[in-house]
Amino acid sequence: MKKKKMIISQETMDVDFVRKVEALSGTSVRRCFQCGKCSAGCPMGTFMEHPPNRVVRLLQLGQWQRVLAGRSIWYCASCETCSTRCPNKVHLASIMDALRKLSWDAEGASKESYVQLANKLFLQNIRTYGRQYEMRLAAVFNVKSGQFLKDLMLGPKLFAKGKLKVFHSKNKNMSEIEKIFTRIEEMRKKGEAL
Amino acid sequence: MSRIGVFICHCGENISRTVDVERVAQEVGKLPGVAFSTDYKYMCSDPGQNLLKKAIQDQKLSHIVVAACSPRMHEKTFRKAVEAAGLNPFLCEMANIREHCSWVHENKEEATVKAVEIVGMMVERVKKNRVLPTITVPVTKRALVIGGGIAGIQAALDIADCGHEVILVEREPSIGGHMAQLSETFPTLDCSQCIMTPKMVDVANHPRIKLYTYSEIELVEGYIGNFQVTIKRKARSVNEDTCTGCGVCMEKCPVRKIPNKFDCNLGMRPAIYVPFPQAVPNTPVIDRENCIKFKTGKCGLCQKVCGPGAVDYEQEDSLVVEAVGAIVVATGFDLYTIDEKPKGSAIKGYGEFGHGKIPDVIDGMTFERLASASGPTGGKILRPSDGREPKQIVFIQCIGSRAREKGISYCSKVCCMYTAKHTMLYHHKVHDGQAYVFFMDARTPGKSYDEFWRRSIEEEEAVYIRGMVSRLYQKGDKIVVMGSDIAVGVQVEIEADMVVLATAVQPQKGADLLAQKLGISYDKYNFYSEAHAKLRPVECATAGIYLAGACQGPKDIPETVGQASAAAAKVMTLFSKDKLEREPIVARVKESGCVGCFACKKVCAYGAVEEKEIRDRQGNLIKTVAFVNPGVCAGCGTCQATCPSKCVELDGYTDEQVIAMIEAL
Numbered sequence: 033m034k035k036k037k038m039i040i041s042q043e044t045m046d047v048d049f050v051r052k053v054e055a056l057s058g059t060s061v062r063r064c065f066q067c068g069k070c071s072a073g074c075p076m077g078t079f080m081e082h083p084p085n086r087v088v089r090l091l092q093l094g095q096w097q098r099v100l101a102g103r104s105i106w107y108c109a110s111c112e113t114c115s116t117r118c119p120n121k122v123h124l125a126s127i128m129d130a131l132r133k134l135s136w137d138a139e140g141a142s143k144e145s146y147v148q149l150a151n152k153l154f155l156q157n158i159r160t161y162g163r164q165y166e167m168r169l170a171a172v173f174n175v176k177s178g179q180f181l182k183d184l185m186l187g188p189k190l191f192a193k194g195k196l197k198v199f200h201s202k203n204k205n206m207s208e209i210e211k212i213f214t215r216i217e218e219m220r221k222k223g224e225a226l
Numbered sequence: 227m228s229r230i231g232v233f234i235c236h237c238g239e240n241i242s243r244t245v246d247v248e249r250v251a252q253e254v255g256k257l258p259g260v261a262f263s264t265d266y267k268y269m270c271s272d273p274g275q276n277l278l279k280k281a282i283q284d285q286k287l288s289h290i291v292v293a294a295c296s297p298r299m300h301e302k303t304f305r306k307a308v309e310a311a312g313l314n315p316f317l318c319e320m321a322n323i324r325e326h327c328s329w330v331h332e333n334k335e336e337a338t339v340k341a342v343e344i345v346g347m348m349v350e351r352v353k354k355n356r357v358l359p360t361i362t363v364p365v366t367k368r369a370l371v372i373g374g375g376i377a378g379i380q381a382a383l384d385i386a387d388c389g390h391e392v393i394l395v396e397r398e399p400s401i402g403g404h405m406a407q408l409s410e411t412f413p414t415l416d417c418s419q420c421i422m423t424p425k426m427v428d429v430a431n432h433p434r435i436k437l438y439t440y441s442e443i444e445l446v447e448g449y450i451g452n453f454q455v456t457i458k459r460k461a462r463s464v465n466e467d468t469c470t471g472c473g474v475c476m477e478k479c480p481v482r483k484i485p486n487k488f489d490c491n492l493g494m495r496p497a498i499y500v501p502f503p504q505a506v507p508n509t510p511v512i513d514r515e516n517c518i519k520f521k522t523g524k525c526g527l528c529q530k531v532c533g534p535g536a537v538d539y540e541q542e543d544s545l546v547v548e549a550v551g552a553i554v555v556a557t558g559f560d561l562y563t564i565d566e567k568p569k570g571s572a573i574k575g576y577g578e579f580g581h582g583k584i585p586d587v588i589d590g591m592t593f594e595r596l597a598s599a600s601g602p603t604g605g606k607i608l609r610p611s612d613g614r615e616p617k618q619i620v621f622i623q624c625i626g627s628r629a630r631e632k633g634i635s636y637c638s639k640v641c642c643m644y645t646a647k648h649t650m651l652y653h654h655k656v657h658d659g660q661a662y663v664f665f666m667d668a669r670t671p672g673k674s675y676d677e678f679w680r681r682s683i684e685e686e687e688a689v690y691i692r693g694m695v696s697r698l699y700q701k702g703d704k705i706v707v708m709g710s711d712i713a714v715g716v717q718v719e720i721e722a723d724m725v726v727l728a729t730a731v732q733p734q735k736g737a738d739l740l741a742q743k744l745g746i747s748y749d750k751y752n753f754y755s756e757a758h759a760k761l762r763p764v765e766c767a768t769a770g771i772y773l774a775g776a777c778q779g780p781k782d783i784p785e786t787v788g789q790a791s792a793a794a795a796k797v798m799t800l801f802s803k804d805k806l807e808r809e810p811i812v813a814r815v816k817e818s819g820c821v822g823c824f825a826c827k828k829v830c831a832y833g834a835v836e837e838k839e840i841r842d843r844q845g846n847l848i849k850t851v852a853f854v855n856p857g858v859c860a861g862c863g864t865c866q867a868t869c870p871s872k873c874v875e876l877d878g879y880t881d882e883q884v885i886a887m888i889e890a891l
Contacts, residue, residue, distance in 0.1 A: 035715075035716060036716065037716060037717040037718070037719060038711065038714070038716050038717065038718045038719070039718075039719050039720075039721075040662065040689070040691075040718055040719065040720045041618060041660075041720065041721060042617070042618065042660050045660075045689070060684065062683055062684045062687075063680075063684055065680070066692065066713045085713065086713060086714055086715075089711070089713040089714050090714060092689070093689065093691075093711070093714070095714075
């Protein structure tokens with residue numbers, strides 16, 4: 033995806049998505065003139081396939097799919113070094129935040145980093161049990177992500193310290209928890225929340 | 227017998243730190259011919275100069291040597307002081323014991339010995355200095371301005387407003403130049419015609435400006451203050467004095483489809499035409515190549531319909547001679563063409579951009595005409611091929627500029643800004659369109675310039691892509707532009723409806739020929755050279771000739787206007803005196819020995835060497851010798867070095883003097 037030729041036209045430049053990013057982050061994407069200072073100081077930059085300046089550049093060209101398909105937005109530690117140093121007041125940390133939020137519903141978002149999966153399972157657990165059930169989270173995550181033995185040796189240690197329980201304990205007021213989830217779902221349908 | 231006075235300066239501690247100045251004064255005092263020698267802390271100060279003047283009078287000194295800093299620093303100061311004391315200023319010389327001695331040495335003993343030798347050399351030299359009278363030349367207080375673009379117009383108006391007569395010569399049928407072609411101007415987007423035409427009318431109505439349009443410079447003779455310029459007035463075939471500019475001839479002319487150069491060949495004009503409606507003068511000209519009357523002898527319709535009878539087919543080219551004191555050259559620029567390599571040109575075309583054969587690939591000036599309200603499309607951006615509105619438009623910068631392989635290595639300076647302007651004009655006119663710009667660097671120095679460029683991106687939604695286009699080609703009715711975005715590091719492809727190339731700014735065609743007529747120097751691109759890149763940016767090395775505008779190098783309008791006014795100020799400085807005083811350090815020819823080989827004439831950069839006939843009393847020609855015009859000579863000494871018979875000598879730098887200096891060592 034990264035090296036694929038870019039065909040630019042009014043159709044392939046998704047300006048609407050970029051407008052959403054700008055509205056969410058409260059900062060201008062167009063203002064960036066690609067000085068590269070954000071990438072120069074980014075502590076996670078070396079791990080990203082699209083360093084911060086390129087994330088903004090791809091957004092300028094409306095190519096958000098390329099950004100979301102990669103891991104860059106998930107490697108961002110939100111340290112805000114980029115935003116602090118940007119000569120053009122582009123708040124890049126907010127853009128990264130906005131991108132992470134928008135990736136929830138966006139098509140073609142990264143499958144690679146399993147962040148979405150972890151997030152979804154986490155919330156599912158909360159909805160079902162009212163609190164976190166670590167054993168199930170770990171098990172389902174490993175099965176769904178296809179990494180059956182991931183972090184297996186951590187299990188006994190956590191178990192010994194009492195951090196991992198075999199049986200779940202449910203929250204006593206599940207109806208209230210469910211209310212929260214339904215309300216947010218309704219808000220999302222109306223477009224009031226992400 | 228000379229009585230030489232030597233004055234050694236301490237220059238504070240600059241010299242005395244490494245040179246024992248008192249010892250230098252003592253030793254030099256022993257040299258034959260030296261009548262007086264002394265040292266002082268600051269020779270250039272008032273007490274120092276008074277010391278000098280007093281010594282000249284008390285000691286009855288005949289020649290002076292001041293051993294101090296470089297003559298570039300204070301030669302004028304001391305010569306003035308010497309003149310005030312009653313001596314000819316050219317009997318004073320400086321020995322440089324600061325830059326050439328104290329500043330570059332550490333050993334005091336050795337530096338002192340060297341200082342004595344330097345002063346000794348100048349003592350021997352000054353003995354042979356002649357009394358030189360200051361050269362005065364009369365000044366004709368009329369100016370010639372070549373080129374009627376914004377630079378020439380501004381310079382002409384400024385000089386004329388100061389009360390001097392100006393002759394403005396323009397090659398085209400109307401003044402206005404390239405600025406009249408522009409639609410709007412950066413960074414304020416004011417209409418070019420609106421700010422240009424009032425100035426053109428001012429020129430036409432000015433009582434002290436004589437306007438020669440459709441004319442060219444044929445010959446330039448003379449020198450600063452006294453030029454004789456022969457101007458060729460091309461036959462207009464319409465009498466300028468009787469024509470009223472009613473335009474009936476243009477309406478009736480049966481030849482209608484001649485591409486109009488002013489509209490970059492987009493619009494059509496008749497064979498009798500004015501280039502644009504606001505032309506100054508508003509007198510039509512017959513294009514004889516396309517006129518039926520001139521081709522076949524039939525027609526003659528324009529003459530029949532002309533009320534005042536101004537059409538004159540018999541008119542011929544004529545020559546006029548004008549005497550002027552100063553010349554402002556403002557011939558402007560032309561645009562690089564991407565066509566195949568023109569004959570005899572060092573530049574190469576752009577095969578990768580279709581060699582100019584794709585109709586919807588246009589240059590920046592053509593876009594200006596499309597966007598101009600008075601242009602061929604009435605201000606609508608339409609494709610030249612099918613008249614459709616382009617919805618995807620691609621601008622490419624640096625076409626020709628900064629491309630050494632194509633023969634040009636300079637930056638054309640204005641393209642970044644005018645491309646930003648073009649994207650704005652496009653966005654204002656085609657709301658649902660999208661503009662893309664391929665660029666290598668955005669160079670926007672200038673007041674409010676960078677803000678203007680950023681505005682085109684941030685507010686006018688132009689998409690700038692850093693990276694050059696490798697190639698473009700026609701595909702159906704689209705043009706496929708292949709480039710890359712170097713910030714992302716991927717190839718980019720755009721199917722465009724129209725492509726605008728920001729082609730390089732070049733000197734006007736024939737700039738080199740004009741320079742040869744004027745005797746001014748030009749660089750390898752044919753841009754005219756200024757006398758000093760920083761300190762004399764509007765003067766030519768040839769005295770009395772000044773530069774304004776893009777003929778010197780790529781310039782935008784504010785800079786051009788600034789330089790034009792600066793050139794006018796220089797002309798006024800020259801005109802402020804009735805006679806011009808020049809330093810008499812000029813070459814003289816020993817006519818007895820001169821064989822008339824004119825090697826000196828060939829090497830003279832200033833055109834100062836003339837041919838002079840020597841005749842006996844009966845008027846028979848004895849021989850032709852070289853003559854150096856002291857009004858033009860700049861005293862560079864090239865002729866002296868070249869003369870095979872050693873018959874040219876530069877006053878103050880004669881062979882005899884140089885040999886005396888060497889022998890003193």
